[in-house]
Amino acid sequence: MIKQRLNEQWEHYRGSLGGPWEVWRADKLHNHYNVPWKLVTLPHTYNGYDVMDPDGKYYQGQGWYRNKLELSNPYPKGRTLLHFEGAGQRTDVYVYTEKVDSHLGGYDEFTVDITDAAARAKEIERYAGRVPVAIACDNSRELETIPSDASDFNLYGGVYRYLNLVYVPQVSLAQVHVDTTLQDAAGSRAAGGQVKIHAKLYNPSCANETVKLVIALKQQDGVQIGQAEMILPIWQGEQEIACFDVPAPSLWSTEAPHLYSCSVTLTCEDGATTHNECFGFRTFEFVKHGPFKLNGERLLLRGTHRHEDHAAVGAAMSEALIREEMTLIKAMGANFIRLGHYQQSRIVLDLCDELGLLVWEEIPWCRGGLGGPAYRKQCIDMLTAMIEQHYNHPSVILWGLGNENDWECDFDYFDQQDIRAFMAELHTLAHELDAGRLTAIRRCEFCKDIIDVYSPSIWAGWYRGIYTDYEASCLTAFEHVDSFFHMEWGADNLPTRHVEKPFTGFKQMKKSEGATDERDGDYLLTGGEPRVSRDGDWSETYFCEMIDWYLKSQENMDWLTGAAQWSFKDFSTPVRPDSPIPYLNMKGIVERDLTPKEAYYVFQSYWSEKVMVRIYGHTMPVRWGAEGELKTIKIYSNAAEVELFLDGISLGVKRRDSQNFPCAGLRWETALHAGEHHLRAVAVRDGVTVTDELRFTYQTASWGEPAQLELTTEALADGRVLVEARAYDANGVFCPDSAAFVRFGLAGDGKLLDNLGTIRGSRLVQLASGRAGIYVDPYGGLPAAITVRDFVSAGGPASSLAAGSGDKRTYTSVVSAICEGMPTRTVVIETF
Template sequence: MIKIRLTGQWEHHRGSLGGPWEVWRQDKLQNHYNVPWHAVELPHTYNGLDVLDPDGKYYQGQGWYRTKLQADNPYPQGRTLLHFEGAGQRTDVYVYTNKVGSHLGGYDEFTVDITEAAAEARGIERYQGLIPVAVACDNSRELETIPSDASDFNLYGGIYRYLNLVYVPAVSLERVHVEPKLSDDHSSCRVAVRAVLYNPENLQDEVTLKVVIRNREGQELAQFQLREKPWTGMKELAVTELANPTLWTTDEPYLYSCEVVLESAYGRTEQVERFGARSFEFVKSGPFKLNGERLLLRGTHRHEDHAGVGPAMTEEMIRTEMQLIKDMGANFIRLGHYQQSRIVLDLCDELGILVWEEIPWCRGGLGGEQYKQQCRDMLTAMIEQHYNHPSVILWGLGNENDWECDFDYFDQEEIRKFMKELHELSHKLDPSRLTAIRRCEFCKDIIDVYSPSIWAGWYRGIYTDYEESSRQAFENVDSFFHMEWGADNLATRHVEKTYTGFEFIKSGDGDTDERDGDYLLTGGEPRVSRDGDWSETYFCEMIDWYLKSQEKMDWLTGAAQWAFKDFATPVRPDSPIPYLNMKGIIERDFTKKEAYYVYQSYWTTKPMARIYGHTMPVRWGAEGELKSFKVYSNCTEAELFLNGVSLGVKRRDSQNFPAAGLRWESALKPGMNQVKVVATKDGVTVTDELSFEYQTEAWGQPAELKLNSKKQEDGNILVEAVAYDASGVRCLDALNFVRFGVTGDGKLIDRQGTVRGSSLIQLTNGRARIVIDPVGGAAASVPVTGFVSAGGPAASLAASGTKHEPVSIVSVASAGLPTAFLTI
C-alpha cells in the first residue's frame, strides 16, 4: 500500500454550484462563466473565521474543492482510492463530472474508489493525463441528521481532516482488528488477529499472509504464515498467548505491534496496528480500576476547534494540544461529542490518556429511520475504525438526549428503545468495552456507565455542594462517572474579591444539575453563570475546591472538566467574546490560563510552582490594605518574597483551601511590586516570579477609552484600549463591550476567539487588546485616500501609483463613550 497526503494544490469555492460541470467548464469555455476559486491547503474548513463573526450567523451550505491529481498506481490491476479522515457534514466526490462516492456524517472516516473513473478521465486531452477531482461538502441544516444545531458546537463544513491518495493491489487488506485479553492474574495475554479484505473485483487467486507480533523494542514474539482463498467479512488469522505481558498504563503506556502482510499475484500490502495489554473495570457502586488497581480518572474534554482554522488542525497542532493535556496531568479525556481524528487516538495510546469517544447524537430528540440509521452507521464506523486503541474504554451513545428541540414530538419511550438498540449494537461490535452516556436520566439504567449533570458552583448551587451532589448521584447508579464541570472564564480577567453567590444561591440539597436555559445570561433563578464575574480568579478557586475534594472521595471513579480549550459555539451570542464557550483551561490559540497550573499542582509529580496573577498587570485597593497571594504548587513547601522580603515558609496541605495552604497576606506599596516564590520537593528547587503595579486611586464610571500600541516580534502590532474615568484614573473593573475597527493598509486579526483576536469583546480589568497586521488589509497594495484621521479632516496619504509607508487608523468604540483613534 502506498499512501500520500494530499495537502497542497487545492482550490476552494464557498457557495453552491449547479453541478460538477461548473467546477470545470471555465477550463473548456475560457473567459466565460467564471466561478471564483482561491488556493487552500488541506485540512481546510470554510467556517474557520465566520463562526466567530460577532455580527452574523456562520455560513451553512455548500463548499467545493478541486484539484488535478498525478495518479500513478504501480500495482497491476491496482485500485486507486481517496481516503478521507473526516469531512463535513455531507460529502460528494467527483472525478471530472462522474460522481464516484458520497458520505453522510462529518466525523468518521470513509474511502472512495476512483479507479475506473480516473482511467476514464485520464483521456481528457486538456488535462494532459492529470485526474480532475472535485469534492462538494455541505453543512446545511437538515433535521434528519445528527448532530442537532442546538448542540453547543458548530457543524463545520469542509475537508477539515487529512485526505489521502492511496494505491493498493487488486486484493488488499481493508481492516485489521487486534483483540488482546488479559488473564485474570495478568500473567498472560491472549491476542487474536482478524482481518477484512478489500477485493471489489471478487478475485479468487490464493493469497499468502504473514502475521508478526512484536514488542515495543521491535523484538519478534510470534509469527504465523498461512495461504488462503480470498474471503468476505471478518476472518480470524491468528491467535497467540503472550507470557508475562508488559501492561499498558497511563504512566507507562507500553505498546505492542501487530504486522499483517498480504501477498498475491497482484502485489504486496501490509498493515501495522499497535495494541496494549490492559484490563479495566468500573466497580459496581465503587471506583475505577486499571489492571486491577484503583485509578482516579482525572480528565478533561476536547473539541476539534482552534483559532483561525476551526477543526482543520494540522498534525502539529493536534500533537501540541494533546501534549499540553498530558503535561497538565490528565489521564483521561472525553472526545466531545463525536468521533475525532485518528491522530488524537494514536496520541492517547502513546501518552497514556484513557478515552470516552462518542457519536454525535447530541440534544434535539430522535428523528425517523434515516436519523436512526445515521446513528447506527456512525457508531459502527467509530468502533470499527478505533477498535485497536488501548486508550479507548468507553463508547458514548449520546449526550443530553433529554433535551427536546428539533421535532414537534418528544417520546421518551422511543428514545429509551433506540438507546437500548445502540447499547446492544455496541456490545455486539465490541464486547470488550462499555457504553456510556451523559445527562439523560430516563436512560441511565440502559447503558453501562452514566454521568448525570452536576454543575455545582456554575449553573446550579455553589461549589462547596460538589461532593454531596456527586455522592447522591453515585448512589443512584451502578457505575457513576462525572463528566462536565467547570465555569466560563474570560482570559486575563481577574478580581480582588470573587463573586461566589453563597449568600443568594440555593444550596445544600444536591440540586446542582444543569437545566435547559441555564446557560442563558438572563432569567431563571440566581446562579453564578448568570450573576458571577466570569473571572479566572473564580475559576481557579472553584477548580481548587473540586480537586482537593476529589482526593478524598475514595469511591469516585473520576471526573472530567469541561473543556480543555475555549471553543466556538452558535448558541452563545452574548458571551464576553460573542459565540465563544470560554470554559477552557487554555485559550483557543494554546495560550495557557491560570487554571492550567492549578491542575498541575494536584495532578503532576514534576516539581512546579506558579504565583497566581501573571496576566494581571495591575492590582488595586487601599493603601495599607492586606492583600492575598496564592501559589499553586505540588511542592512540599514554599517561601514567598515580596519586594525582596520573605513573607515566610508554608507547607503544602491539599485539604487546606485555597491553594493547598500556600497563601500569604501582606500590604502592597503603591506602584510597582515584585513577588517571587521558591519551592522545594524531594530536593529539587523551583521558582516563579512576577511584577505588577498596585493602584490605590479610586475610580468612577468609565468616561473615555485611550489607545496605545506596541510592535511585536513578527511585525504585527498589538493595540490596547484602556478605560479611564473623568479624572483620568484607570477603571480596573470596567466591563464595557468595546469594538475595534481599522481603516487603511492594516487588517484586524480578529474572529480568533481569543482576548487578543476579537474585534468585539468585553473589557478585562478595564482593558482590551487586538493584533493588527499593518500591511494585510484589502488596501495593502492600493493607496489609501480620503480617510478621517484622529481629530482632523480627511487626509490623503498618496496619489495613485505612489508608494507609501503602511498607515492605519485604529478605532475603538463603546456604547456611551467617545470613540478613540490611533494612527499606526
C-alpha cells in the same frame, strides 16, 4: 499499499454550484465563466473564521474543492482510493463530472474507490493524463441528521481532516482488528496474554485466488515476539487469521503506556501490501457502586474534554497542532479525556495511546430528540464506524451513545420510551461489535439504567447551586446508578479578567434541595433563577477557586471513579452570541490558540508529577485596594514547601496541605503599598528547585464610572502591532474592574487579526480588568485610523450589547507610532 497525503494544490470555492460541470466549465470556455476559486491547503474548513464573526451567523452550505491529480498505480490490477479521515458534514466525490460516491457524517473515516472513473477521465485530452477530482462538502442544516444544530458546537464544513491517496493491489486488507486477553493482570505485568488477529479483505473485482499472509508481533522496543505465515483462500467478512500466546506481557497504563505492534502483509497475484496496527494489553473495571480500576488497581480518572476547534483554522487542525494540544493535556497531569461529542481524528487516538490518556469517545447524537428511519440509520452507521475504526486503541474504554438526549427541540414530538428503545438498540449493537468495552451516556436520566456507565448533570457553582455542594451532589448521584462517572464541570472565564474579591453572591443562589444540575435554558445569560453563570463575574479568579475546591474534594472521595472538567480549550459555538467574546464557550483552561490560563496551573498543582510553582496573576498587571491593605498572594504548587519573596524580602515558607482551601495553604497575607512590586516564589521537590516571578502595579487611587478610553500601540518583534484600550474615569484614574464591551475598528492599510476567539483576537470583546487588546497586521505602514467604540452597560459580563444607554460622547486619544519614524496619530473613540 502506497499511501500519501494530498495536502497541496487544492482550489476551493465557498458557495453552491449547479453541479460538477460548473467546477470544470471554465476549462472548456477559456475562463469566460469565472468562479472565484481560492488556493488552499488541506486540511481545510470554509468556516475557519466566520464561526467567530460577532456580526453574523456562520455559513452553512456547500463548499467545493478541486484538483487535477497525477495518478500512477504501481499494481497492474490495483485499485486507486481516496481515504478521507473526516469531512463535514455531507460529502460527494466526483471524478470530472461522474459522481463516484457520497458520505453522510462529519466525523468518521470513509474511503472512495476512484479506479474506474479515473481511467475514463484520463482520456480527456485537455487534462493531459491528469485526473480532475472534485469534492462537494455541505454543512447545511437538516433535521433528520446528527448532530443537532442545537448542540453547543459548530458543524464545520470542508475537508477538515487529512485526505490520502492510496494505491492497493487487486486484493488488499480492508481492516485488521487485534483482540487481547490476559491472565492474572495486575500492576505492570500479567502472567500471560493472548492475541487474536482478525481481518477483512477489500476485493471489489471478486477475485478468486489464494493469498499469502505474514503476521508479525513486536514489543515496543522493536523485538519480535511472534510470527506466522499461511496461505488462505480469499474470504468474505471478518475472519480470524492468527492467534499468539504472549508470556508475561507488559501492560498498557496511563503512567507507562506500553504499546505492541502487529504487521500483516498480504500477497496476492497483483502484489503485496502491509497493514500496521498498534495495540496494548490492559484490563479495566468500573466497580459496581465503587471506583475505577486499571489493571486491577484503583485509578482516579482525572480528565478533561476536547473539541476539534482551534483559532483561525476551526476543525482543520494540523497534526502538529493536535500533538501540541494533546501534549499540553498530558503535561497538565490528566489521565483521561472525553472526546466530545463525536468521533475524532485518528491522530488524536494515536496520541492517547502514546501518551497514556484513557478515552470516552462518542457519536454525535447530541440534543434535539430522535428523528425517523434515516436519522436512526445515521446513528447506527456512525457508531459502527467509530467502533470498527478505533477498535484497536488500548486507550479507549467507553463508547458514548449520546449526550443530553433529554434536550428536546428539533421535532414537534418527544417520546421518552422511543428514545429508551433506540438507546437500548445502540447499547446492544456496541456490545456486539466490541465485547471488551462499555457503553456510556451523559445527562439523560430516563436512560441511565440502559447503559453501563452514566454521568448525570452536576454543575455545582455554575449553572446551579454553589461549588461547596459538589461532593454531596456527586454522592447522591453515585447512589442511584451502578457506575457513576462525572463528566462536565467548570465555569466560563474571560482570559485575563481578574478580581480582588471573587464572586460572593452565593446567598442569592436558590438552593432547590441542593440541586446542581443544568436545565434547559440555564446556559442563557438572562432570566431564570439566580445562578453564578448569570450573575457571577466570569473571572479567572473565581474559576481557579472552583477548580481548587473540586480537586481537593476529589482527593477524599475514595468511591469516585473520576471526573472530567469541561472543556480543555475555549471553543466556538453558535448558541452563545452574548458571551464576553461572542460565540465562544469560555470554559477552557487554555485559550482557543492554546495559550494557558491561570487554571491550567491549578490542575498541575494537583495532578502533575513534575515539580511546578505558579504565582497567581501573571496576566493581572494591576492590583488595587487601599494603601497598606492586607492582600492575599496565592501560589499553586505541587511541592511540599514554597517560599515567597516580595520585593526581595521573604514573606516566609508555607507547607502545602491539599485540604487547606484555597491554594492548598500556599497563600500569604501581606500589606501592599502604591507602586510597582516584584514577587518571586521558590519551590523544591525531590531535590529539584523551580521558581516563578511576576511584577505588578498596586493602585490605591479610587475611581468613578468609566468615562474615557486610552488607546496605545506596541510594535512586536514578529511585525504585528498590539493595540490596547484602557478604561479611565473622568479624572483620568484607571478603572481596573470595568467590563464594558468594546469594538475595535480599522481604516486604511493593514487589518485587524480578529475572529480568532481569543482575548487579543476579537474585535468585539468585553474589557477584562479594565483593558482590551487586539493584534493588527500593519502591512508595513500605519493604518489611517484605529477606532474603539465602548458600549456602556450596567449589567454583568453577559449583558446584551443593546443594553447600552446614554448620550453619544466623543473623546480623542493620542496613539503612539506603530513604526519607528511614523508620526503620532489622533484617533477618535466613540462612547455610547
